[in-house]
Amino acid sequence: MTAFRFAVVAALAVTALAAAPATAQPLAEFYSTPVIDAGAHAGGDIVRRSHVGPPLGEGLGVDIERILYTSTDTHGDPMVVSGYTMTPQAPWPGPGPRPVIAYAPGTSGMADRCAGSAVLGTIGSSPAVLPLLLAGYAVAATDYRGLGTPGGHTYLNRLDAGHALLDVARAGVGNTGAPVVLFGYSEGGHAAGSAAELESSYAPELDIRGSYVGAPPADPSLNVDNLDNSSLAPALLYAVDGLVNAYPESADAILRQFNPAGRELLDASQNWCSTDPAANRAFRSADITSDGRSLGENLKDEPAASLIALNAVGYGRPSAPVLLSQSMSDDTVPVQQSRTLRDRWTAAGFTDLTYIEYPIPSVPVPGANHAPGGLIAYADVMPFIARVLAS
Structure with missing residues (x-):
């Protein structure tokens, strides 16, 4: 066919x-x-x-x-x-x-x-x-x-x-x-x-x-910069939410990398479906981090970097x-x-x-x-x- x-x-x-x-x-x-x-x-x-x-x-x-x-x-x-x-x-x-x-x-x-x-x-x-x-x-x-x-x-x-x-x-x-x-x-x-x-x-x-x-x-570490500052950027929030949900022992350290607006977005995105208007709005990740660096840069820091590495496929x-x-x-x-x-x-x-x-x-x-x-x-x-x- x-x-x-x-x-x-x-x-x-x-x-x-x-x-x-x-x-x-x-x-x-x-x-x-x-x-x-x-x-x-x-x-x-x-x-x-x-x-x-x-x-x-x-x-x-x-x-x-x-x-x-x-x-x-x-x-x-x-x-x-x-x-x-x-x-x-x-x-x-x-x-x-x-x-x-x-x-x-x-x-x-x-x-x-x-x-x-x-x-x-x-x-x-x-x-x-x-x-x-x-x-x-x-x-x-x-x-x-x-x-x-x-x-x-x-x-x-x-x-x-x-x-x-x-x-x-x-x-x-x-x-x-x-x-x-x-x-x-x-x-x-x-x-x-x-x-x-x-x-x-x-x-x-x-x-x-x-x-x-x-x-x-x-x-996941290879799928960040291409989404940033685009209507696909909410998927970055899903990725961070996924880490927070899977590793509650590391949640506080990860969330400290976000400013209040960023934490508010992360909380909101836990209730989004991909067809929702909010899940298709562009944003610049540097605007929601606590230090003004991009999310791609922040995710290179611990504990996120090690947790992301644990979830990469291809090493089996x-x-x-x-x-x-x-x-x-x-x-x-x-x-x-x-x-x-x-x-x-x-x-x-x-x-x-x-x-x-x-x-x-x-x-x-x-x-x-x-x-x-x-x-x-x-x-x-x-x-x-x-x-x-x-x-």
Whole structure:
């Protein structure tokens, strides 16, 4: 199928999934009611589930469930993560159990109302879901730590995201022994790359056949200056919020680098979705730091520098084939991110890597050059998935 046809299918996915209710009180209670015995469960155990009926679900020919499942956070402690599963109602035509695509969504924001399972993929997620379902695969998607469930979202935290993706794969597979492909673009690319490195030690029982890693902000330290003083700058706030939420012991030291206006923005951004007007307003980071230096310069100081380094992907080694791709004109996640990840994996001795750069023409609209790299990649991603599942 051509990249254009996949783009059309993706647009239909956005329209079809847009009707998902996200504000009803029972749905809020689904996420907020405490899971008392989370620590007694193994990673990937589903501890709460809610069937999604028409107009979604059966109306689209798929069975959909919102789920809460158990995982392990960056400190090794148990955590509860939300997500969803989608399974086509048509019988799987291939041999063996229906494959599971463990799906890591792109950036949707920091607020619980942005969670992919709450809006069923309409923010940052939709383009991949319907093509995968049309191919007959089941989808198990994570919301990441703190999106949906109580607590702050730990944006671009390597272990939180990688564990959450592997555990939603466990939730999707259940006791079927189904093969798994990891799939992520943008923030999801960071998660998929992390999970690809972690799976042999964290989830060795999973039959992971490969990973698609698209436009990953694999090293957060390389994704600062290009966003500053642009309408994409709020993503810098998400990155700082992610550090504060994941490492509360370092929060005071990090927040001291911001002036009162900066701290106010950081607090506000914890409640933004990427579609909110406030999340698309330009600002100059030097105007919100306590010393007048740019955020890029401040993040080179401790403790932020060491924490960011802990969350860079590329210092491990995947144990299954990887397709890594990116648009050369991406202005949100520079192509140097993928080139750096490619080089780090290659230096680590990983050879089963397919690397593609797409020469997509740039348009003079900030942020508009990011999504096309994911859309055009479908023409390569879908055959890649079919190939690794057939191996």
